[in-house]
Amino acid sequence: MATVRLVEYEDASPEAREVYDDIMARKNIDWVPNIWKAMGSHPALLKDVWFSLQETMKPGRLDPLMKEMIAIAVSVTNGCEYCIHSHTAAARKLGLDDEMLGEVMAVTGAFNRTNALANGYHVEVDPPILEAALGKPKVEDAAD
Known part of the structure; x- marks a missing residue:
């Protein structure tokens, strides 16, 4: 209610x-x-x-179906029943099938688990991962 x-x-x-x-x-x-x-x-x-x-x-670099699948993953993570149903319905109109939804759920579950573990262990980000995430080129990739 x-x-x-x-x-x-x-x-x-x-x-x-x-x-x-x-x-x-x-x-x-x-x-x-x-x-x-x-x-x-x-x-x-x-x-x-x-x-x-x-x-x-x-629509942008991500197509509407991809955006709805992200919305489903966020809704599952946040436990929003209304949002899960709303975004699943919207995604189905854009072509989401049961197999795709299963993959969205698998990815969501896997990363919610590993995120919780990384947070629980307070794991520091490895410097090479941080640099790659920030788009910094490796020294050997830099132009002369």
């Missing part, structure tokens, strides 16, 4: 309705998802989160 009153379309302020309309138009649906109704009593937050997500999820 939500911790706030879900603001239905007919009860929403004009500012919230404007965002609700955009949500329904972009998603090609005739209803407002509960996550957005939960933010309906705070139109500034609703607008900020919705339009920020539109910018983040638009």
